[in-house]
Amino acid sequence: MIYLDNSATTLPDDSVLASFTEVNRRFFANPASLHLAGKEAELLLERSREQIKSILGVSEGEVIFTSGGTEANNLAVIGFAHAYRSRGNHIITTSIEHPSVLRSMEYLETQGFEVDYLQVNAQGVISIEELKSKLRQETILVSIMHVNNEIGAIQPIAECARMIKGQSRAVFHSDAVQSFGKLPIMLTGDGPDALTISAHKIHGLKGSGILAMRKGIIPQAINFGGGQEKELRSGTVSVADAVAMAKAMRLHVVNQERENFRAWRNRFMTVVEQYEDVRILARDSAAPHILSLAFPKIKGEVAVNYFQENGITVSTSSACSSKSVKTSHVIEAIGVPEKYKNGVIRISFGQNNSEQHVSELERVFKGFMELLGRGKQ
Amino acid sequence: MEWNELLIRYGELSLKGRNRNTFVRKLRNNIKEALRDLKTVVIKPERDRMFLIAEDQQDMKEAIARLPYIFGIQSFSPVAKCEASLDAIKEKALEVIGADETEGKTFKVEIRRTDKSFPLVTGELQQEIGGHVLRHFPELIVKMKKPDILLHVEIREEGAFLTAKVYEGAGGMPVGSNGHSMLMLSGGIDSPVAGYLMMKRGVSIDAIHFASPPFTSELAKKKVMDLAEKLSTFGAAVRLHIIPFTEIQQMIVTQVPDNVSMTTTRRLMLQIADKVRQEEGALAIVTGESLGQVASQTLESLTAINAVTETPILRPLIAADKLEIIQIAQKIGTYDISIQPYEDCCTIFSPSNPKTKPRLEKVVYYESFSDFAPLVEEAVKNRETVQLPLQQEDAFEDLL
Numbered sequence: 001m002i003y004l005d006n007s008a009t010t011l012p013d014d015s016v017l018a019s020f021t022e023v024n025r026r027f028f029a030n031p032a033s034l035h036l037a038g039k040e041a042e043l044l045l046e047r048s049r050e051q052i053k054s055i056l057g058v059s060e061g062e063v064i065f066t067s068g069g070t071e072a073n074n075l076a077v078i079g080f081a082h083a084y085r086s087r088g089n090h091i092i093t094t095s096i097e098h099p100s101v102l103r104s105m106e107y108l109e110t111q112g113f114e115v116d117y118l119q120v121n122a123q124g125v126i127s128i129e130e131l132k133s134k135l136r137q138e139t140i141l142v143s144i145m146h147v148n149n150e151i152g153a154i155q156p157i158a159e160c161a162r163m164i165k166g167q168s169r170a171v172f173h174s175d176a177v178q179s180f181g182k183l184p185i186m187l188t189g190d191g192p193d194a195l196t197i198s199a200h201k202i203h204g205l206k207g208s209g210i211l212a213m214r215k216g217i218i219p220q221a222i223n224f225g226g227g228q229e230k231e232l233r234s235g236t237v238s239v240a241d242a243v244a245m246a247k248a249m250r251l252h253v254v255n256q257e258r259e260n261f262r263a264w265r266n267r268f269m270t271v272v273e274q275y276e277d278v279r280i281l282a283r284d285s286a287a288p289h290i291l292s293l294a295f296p297k298i299k300g301e302v303a304v305n306y307f308q309e310n311g312i313t314v315s316t317s318s319a320c321s322s323k324s325v326k327t328s329h330v331i332e333a334i335g336v337p338e339k340y341k342n343g344v345i346r347i348s349f350g351q352n353n354s355e356q357h358v359s360e361l362e363r364v365f366k367g368f369m370e371l372l373g374r375g376k377q
Numbered sequence: 378m379e380w381n382e383l384l385i386r387y388g389e390l391s392l393k394g395r396n397r398n399t400f401v402r403k404l405r406n407n408i409k410e411a412l413r414d415l416k417t418v419v420i421k422p423e424r425d426r427m428f429l430i431a432e433d434q435q436d437m438k439e440a441i442a443r444l445p446y447i448f449g450i451q452s453f454s455p456v457a458k459c460e461a462s463l464d465a466i467k468e469k470a471l472e473v474i475g476a477d478e479t480e481g482k483t484f485k486v487e488i489r490r491t492d493k494s495f496p497l498v499t500g501e502l503q504q505e506i507g508g509h510v511l512r513h514f515p516e517l518i519v520k521m522k523k524p525d526i527l528l529h530v531e532i533r534e535e536g537a538f539l540t541a542k543v544y545e546g547a548g549g550m551p552v553g554s555n556g557h558s559m560l561m562l563s564g565g566i567d568s569p570v571a572g573y574l575m576m577k578r579g580v581s582i583d584a585i586h587f588a589s590p591p592f593t594s595e596l597a598k599k600k601v602m603d604l605a606e607k608l609s610t611f612g613a614a615v616r617l618h619i620i621p622f623t624e625i626q627q628m629i630v631t632q633v634p635d636n637v638s639m640t641t642t643r644r645l646m647l648q649i650a651d652k653v654r655q656e657e658g659a660l661a662i663v664t665g666e667s668l669g670q671v672a673s674q675t676l677e678s679l680t681a682i683n684a685v686t687e688t689p690i691l692r693p694l695i696a697a698d699k700l701e702i703i704q705i706a707q708k709i710g711t712y713d714i715s716i717q718p719y720e721d722c723c724t725i726f727s728p729s730n731p732k733t734k735p736r737l738e739k740v741v742y743y744e745s746f747s748d749f750a751p752l753v754e755e756a757v758k759n760r761e762t763v764q765l766p767l768q769q770e771d772a773f774e775d776l777l
Contacts, residue, residue, distance in 0.1 A: 023776060034719075
């Protein structure tokens with residue numbers, strides 16, 4: 001089986017798994033305990049935090065361990081909104097965010113916050129001009145994802161950061177769950193003020209993520225209990241998860257785009273483009289590891305099944321929404337014509353893929369096109 | 378942005394006429410010590426400034442992160458090198474300026490032309506380079522006096538050297554350039570700050586700590602080691618002497634009246650510290666005492682305690698407010714260690730009602746019934762000495 005659904009989740013690295021079990025055996029104590037074993041666990045936890053800070057370039061900032069990307073996004077959106085409410089009640093986001101951001105925004109709207117949703121063009125990219133026109137004195141938070149999880153579109157984070165910094169006092173949060181490890185992203189210079197990263201998208205473990213932020217930017221807690229993680233995330237911290245996260249980040253951080261993924265994407269695109277009628281979504285704007293295709297008049301599920309039977313695992317749009325019948329909000333937002341809307345599949349590469357897998361993908365894709373009776377252009 | 382070297386400007390020491398060479402050598406050694414694990418770093422001292430070269434950019438980044446904590450450095454700047462041609466300089470200038478925030482900043486170009494054979498003169502160069510930068514960063518505003526960004530271009534025969542960003546140094550004098558002292562390190566908030574301030578004035582330190590196992594735990598000891606280790610990051614290794622103090626404390630509790638026991642305890646600690654100081658060849662004793670903070674820190678108490686020695690006792694915090702001390706502790710990163718809640722030897726036997734105005738002759742009288750001398754000798758002899766930073770194996774490295 002060739003696994004090409006790395007945007008849904010990835011195969012954990014052996015060395016990350018080994019660290020996880022080793023820490024659970026040797027440093028299982030509660031890091032909040034006063035005794036020596038607790039102290040050791042705490043030291044290890046803090047070392048993991050330091051390592052992550054250094055990878056993200058924020059030696060003086062803060063890293064909060066969470067149960068994953070969703071919780072980190074919830075904490076960022078709701079937590080920053082509440083923390084900075086005294087400055088205003090206006091928030092900006094995009095119409096193609098992950099549901100963990102969008103649903104949090106909807107919740108905030110019921111709490112008296114006003115949210116503007118930036119539109120995207122056919123490539124799935126926002127306009128800086130629109131962002132500029134929406135920023136106001138009382139804008140307290142802007143949350144813009146780095147790479148979209150369904151179509152891979154990359155947002156111009158650096159330009160956004162400059163604009164937001166120049167025009168407002170808003171905190172700039174970015175959901176980097178899909179981008180970390182494939183594109184460079186840091187909390188320095190023209191980077192955002194806060195970032196969400198999830199471990200299992202970078203060959204780490206499920207149930208583990210972080211919210212990282214620059215110095216002086218602190219959300220309000222959204223869960224309540226023992227006050228762990230600087231009062232920001234109550235609940236006994238999983239030291240093993242923190243270590244696994246830090247290790248996965250160290251192993252997968254990039255300082256430039258992942259070239260091999262880009263080459264595979266380009267190579268496969270040239271094959272796809274030999275056929276009429278198959279659309280490549282976010283063709284020119286996408287991250288190197290994601291290729292989203294739309295077939296006319298068939299359901300994405302049909303394509304997924306065909307690929308499956310031929311030994312290749314791909315998915316329909318995102319894993320979160322792939323079981324729902326409704327057309328995805330991202331597909332709606334980029335204005336995919338009606339007859340293509342339900343025929344979307346997503347192919348996403350990871351570190352376990354190879355050149356050979358791409359050849360096989362091409363072969364199966366050609367077979368599928370023949371089955372549908374589609375000729376070459 | 379890749380940097381080729383760091384230009385390090387000296388602090389106060391550049392004023393010190395004849396001792397200058399010693400100071401420069403000390404500073405160089407302290408920087409070397411603090412960057413020992415960075416394999417590609419090379420340091421080249423000159424009379425007015427020092428250059429730090431690192432082949433590996435990761436080492437360079439780490440050096441930039443550590444230098445602000447080393448005393449004796451006024452400021453430092455990353456330097457980018459390029460070929461001494463106008464085009465190359467212009468291109469490099471954009472990189473150097475672009476490495477930092479430019480929005481709303483004022484700007485000026487400064488040229489130093491050591492290589493007089495360079496075809497353009499200073500004024501022309503300034504115009505060419507300044508104009509080029511302004512075309513690419515139109516938000517910059519030219520200002521001749523005190524600009525935010527001073528782009529300095531030095532043209533030597535071996536190439537052109539560009540700097541713009543200036544990092545603040547820690548100031549002060551290189552640790553070790555003003556002698557060696559013994560710091561009494563309790564584990565509280567004040568004593569590490571006192572040590573830090575003396576280090577800032579160029580004093581290197583040994584630290585002494587009193588432990589009373591089993592009443593005090595391994596963790597209390599670990600905490601003091603962490604504090605000493607923190608102090609060692611300011612430019613020189615710190616030796617920590619841990620004194621076994623249980624027997625002496627038990628003797629005090631049984632032999633000396635409750636309300637003077639605190640004063641006696643301090644007097645014995647000071648005697649021990651003085652003996653260790655002598656053995657280690659230190660000149661003075663440093664304490665974190667701050668006037669009136671607790672019963673042992675009134676003028677009367679200080680007099681009664683101080684009477685056991687003629688060694689100079691340096692109390693850099695004597696006139697500081699608690700809040701000022703806390704601020705420094707937070708800045709230097711000792712605060713979070715100090716507030717860890719472990720019992721130390723001063724808190725376990727502390728009497729409920731110590732005298733705030735002990736009289737020396739009374740204290741001496743009460744002490745005269747017991748012979749502490751052999752216990753003091755033994756405590757000094759049985760001390761445990763640890764060199765910090767610890768050169769231990771990293772137990773976590775494989776996991777991370």
